[in-house]
Amino acid sequence: MTETSPNAENERESVRLRRPGKQDAQSLWRLVCANETLDTNSCYLYLIQATEFSDSCVVAELNGEIVGFATGFRPPKRPDSLFVWQVLVAPAARGKKLAKRMLSYLVRHGDGVQFVEATITPSNAASRALFASLASQLRASIGYTRCFETTDFGASGHEAEELVRVGPILERE
Template identity: 40%
Template sequence: MAAQSLESPTRRPDETNADVQLQEPSLADGPGLWRIARDTRVLDVNSPYSYALWCRDFAETSVVARDGGVPCGFVTGYVRPSSPDTFFVWQVAVDEAHRGQGLARRMLDRLAARLVPRGHRFMEATVTPGNTASAAMFESFARDHGGALVRGPLFGAEHFPEEGHEPEVLFRIGPLTAAG
């Protein structure tokens, strides 16, 4: 079977990704999610196996964006076992052709719309201090979903084996309302 291309038609900067479909991922999306994560060159890339497993076991707490049926973005997350009212956002990624158009935020909104009515009233994510774009996205998400945003240390640089890894700051947002 040939690999799917992640190339998309060229888009104008003012387009909004309105034609992109947001859905639960399927097992077939695993390779595309891995490629998108790898191609960001900023995410910690997990093994291809882990993305396939994620699409199988955590599809209900994740979102995939598809343009013409091809994955072009994703949010992976899970419900915290010790805090069943909290879902943790593991990774958010958008391929280069779809960045800067609000797609990451649309995916977060879709995830909240699915999970808040099920009793998951809090969202958590970690953001490195240098990632101002993600911080701004989570700040706007909190504001638009009626949740307070509390920041606090979670993992220090000493918790990572590689030299130079920034600390991870926990963003906890909630309680959330489904409608943005």
């Protein structure tokens, strides 16, 4: 499933959203390794995401290069929900609505998705703004609840994570 469109700011920039495949896992892993916000995982995990979970994942290509991705899954206990595991846009490609477009793509192509969930650290202003903007576009409510405390992460020193839940979704476009 592929969507293409010219970028409004620069007609020469071509954005393409599509499902990831096995061949994309290394690109996702490299993007995560280069970022300072998200936890780094093994390349193996991105291989699993790009193959076994590709129906709930999307990559964004800008002029043929992968510059962003969103990975997720459908929680078995909440089949009407899409849990966004990681969403990342390379610094040079930020501010072009790529993250919001990727999440919209997952909602639009996710069979029966009524809610979008993720966990977010309280300090991640960009991520909070992203989900607020998504909720507004989908004409959906947005709520935050406590999820993982710092102590849940043991000695790693990881910041607490809140669960954000967007939905029910009233507008899918």
